[in-house]
Amino acid sequence: MSNDDFILPDIFDSFIESEIMDTETFHLIYNFVALDNFHQGEYEGNMFVIRKVNVNHIQLEDEVATENTSKPAVYTYTKGKFLWLLQSRKPSL
Numbered sequence: 001m002s003n004d005d006f007i008l009p010d011i012f013d014s015f016i017e018s019e020i021m022d023t024e025t026f027h028l029i030y031n032f033v034a035l036d037n038f039h040q041g042e043y044e045g046n047m048f049v050i051r052k053v054n055v056n057h058i059q060l061e062d063e064v065a066t067e068n069t070s071k072p073a074v075y076t077y078t079k080g081k082f083l084w085l086l087q088s089r090k091p092s093l
Contacts, residue, residue: 011060011062011075012085012089013062013089014047014048014062015047015048015060015062016086016089016091017045017047018046018048018057019045019046019047019048020030020089020091022091026086026091028043029043029045029050029086030083030086030087032050033052033058033062033079033082033083033086034079034083036055038052039052039053039054039055040053040054047062047063047064048060048061048062048063049061049063050061051074053076055078055079056078057076057078058076058077058078058079058082059074059075059076059077059078060074060075060076060077060082061073061074061075062074062075068079
């Protein structure tokens with residue numbers, strides 16, 4: 001088990017708490033990641049940037065942690081893992 005196994009859920013929970021305000025936002029983010037016709041791009045939220053590197057790889061950048069450092073806090077996920085984490089924390093709004 002790597003350190004990422006402990007860190008990533010905490011980062012993802014922070015992402016959910018700061019970015020998912022309602023079901024509309026949840027669906028916008030979910031569709032951005034899930035749809036294969038969006039090959040690359042960014043979704044800029046309040047505190048995090050979701051970067052679609054390609055169809056199968058997603059980066060989550062913590063802009064607050066990166067703000068005062070030259071080394072960005074970037075976490076990489078497969079599309080399947082990101083969607084699974086997102087679905088498992090779907091808001092019941």
